[in-house]
Amino acid sequence: MRHLVNKSKLGRTKSHREAMLRNQITSLILYGKIETTLAKARFLRSNVEKLITRAKIEDTIHNRRIARKVIQNKDALNKLFKEIGPKFKNRNGGYTRIIKTGFRKGDDAPMAVIEILSE
Secondary structure, rough: OOOOOOOOOOOOOHHHHHHHHHHHHHHHHHHHHEEEEHHHHHHHHHOOOOOOOHHOOOHHHHHHHHHHHOOOHHHHHHHHHHHHHOOOOOOOOOOOEEEEEEEEEOOOOOOEEEEEEOO
C-alpha cells in the first residue's frame, strides 16, 4: 500500500534525484526557463514555488539559509531574493508555467518548457 507516498522517484536514487533537482532549480533561476521532460518539470514546479514563496516573504538570514540548502550557487541565490522574490509580492502562488513542447526524438519522452513568469 502506498499510504502517504506521494513523491515521484523519476527512476533515480535519492542522491541522484536531489542533485538533479538542485541543478535544475539553479538553472531555472539563473536563465528563467529550461526544457526538460514533463515529469521532471512537474516535480520541479512544486520545489521552485516553495523557494519563491520563501524569498518573497522576507529576505532574512533564516530564509536564505533554508534556500541555500537547495541553491548552492551564490548568484542564483541573490537573484532569487533580490529580483524574483520581490517581483511576486502581490501574487498568491502560480509563479511558474509549464508548456508542453512535443516529444523527444530518441525515446519519445514528452518534453516541456518550465519558465518563471514575468508578472
